[in-house]
Amino acid sequence: MVAVNLLESRGLSKSFAGLDAVTDVNFALPEGQIRAIIGPNGAGKSTFVGMLCGRIPATRGEIFFAGKQITDWPAHRRISSGMAYTFQITSVFAGLSTRENVALAARRVYRRDHVRVQAATDEALAKVGLANRQEQLAGDLAYGHQRLLEIAMGLVQSPRLFILDEPTQGLAESEIEGFKSLIQTLGRSSTILLIEHNMDVVMETAQFITVLDQGRTLAEGTAEAIRVNAEVQAAYLGTDNA
Numbered sequence: 001m002v003a004v005n006l007l008e009s010r011g012l013s014k015s016f017a018g019l020d021a022v023t024d025v026n027f028a029l030p031e032g033q034i035r036a037i038i039g040p041n042g043a044g045k046s047t048f049v050g051m052l053c054g055r056i057p058a059t060r061g062e063i064f065f066a067g068k069q070i071t072d073w074p075a076h077r078r079i080s081s082g083m084a085y086t087f088q089i090t091s092v093f094a095g096l097s098t099r100e101n102v103a104l105a106a107r108r109v110y111r112r113d114h115v116r117v118q119a120a121t122d123e124a125l126a127k128v129g130l131a132n133r134q135e136q137l138a139g140d141l142a143y144g145h146q147r148l149l150e151i152a153m154g155l156v157q158s159p160r161l162f163i164l165d166e167p168t169q170g171l172a173e174s175e176i177e178g179f180k181s182l183i184q185t186l187g188r189s190s191t192i193l194l195i196e197h198n199m200d201v202v203m204e205t206a207q208f209i210t211v212l213d214q215g216r217t218l219a220e221g222t223a224e225a226i227r228v229n230a231e232v233q234a235a236y237l238g239t240d241n242a
C-alpha cells in the first residue's frame with residue numbers, strides 16, 4: 001500500500017529581514033504517524049510550524065494538507081479542515097471554567113449542535129484526565145493542568161492533524177510520564193506533529209523524527225537512527241541545549 005501523506009511542504013522557506021529562518025524544507029508526514037521535529041535552539045522549528053498553521057506567511061514554497069494546496073489559507077480555514085495545534089504560550093481563557101474552555105473549542109467544529117458539543121467535551125476532558133476539575137476556573141488550574149486543558153481544546157475538535165508545540169515545556173518530571181502516554185493515546189486517532197525539546201519524550205513517543213538545524217533539514221529517521229547520527233550529535237554539541 002502506498003503511504004498517503006497528510007501534510008507536505010515543498011521548498012518551504014522564511015526570511016525575516018534578511019535572516020533565513022527556514023530554507024527549502026521538503027517535509028512529508030504520512031497519515032497516522034507520530035512525528036517529532038527536533039533541533040537546537042534557533043533551528044527554525046517554531047517558524048516552520050508557524051507556516052504550517054498559517055500564523056506566519058511563507059516567503060517561498062508550498063504547503064499541502066490532505067491533498068490540497070493550502071499555502072495561502074488563513075489559519076481558521078486550516079483549523080476547520082482538520083488541523084489543530086497547541087502553542088507554547090498558554091492560550092486558555094482564565095476567567096472561564098475548564099469545561100467552558102473545551103466546549104468553546106468544540107463549537108468551532110460542531111457549531112450549534114449542542115448534543116455533539118457536550119459529548120465531545122465530556123470525552124476530551126476524560127481523555128486528558130480533567131473531568132474532575134471541569135468546573136474549576138481555568139485560571140485557577142495548576143500549570144500542568146492548563147497544559148492538559150490546551151490539549152483537550154485541540155483534541156475536542158477531532159483533528160486529522162494535531163500539532164503539539166512543546167507540550168511538556170515547564171512541566172515537572174512527575175507530570176511528563178503522563179504526557180508520554182497521552183501523546184500515544186492521541187496518536188491513535190490523529191496524526192501527530194510534535195515539537196519537543198525533551199529527548200526522552202521524543203525518543204519514546206515519535207515513530208519518526210525530522211531534525212532541523214539552521215533552518216534546513218539535517219536528518220530524518222527513526223529514534224534509533226537519529227540517536228546515533230553523527231551530524232545530529234554535532235549540531236547539538238554546538239549549542240548549550242544538548
Ligand SMILES: Nc1ncnc2c1ncn2[C@@H]1O[C@H](COP(=O)(O)OP(=O)(O)OP(=O)(O)O)[C@@H](O)[C@H]1O
Pocket residue numbers: 016019020021039040041042043044045046047048
Ligand atoms: N519574528 C521574527 N523576526 C525575526 N527573526 C525571527 C523571528 N522569529 C524567529 N526569528 C529567527 O529565526 C530563527 C529561527 O527561530 P525559531 O524560533 O523558528 O527557532 P526554534 O527552532 O523554534 O527555536 P527554539 O527551540 O529556541 O524555540 C532564529 O534565528 C530566530 O531568531
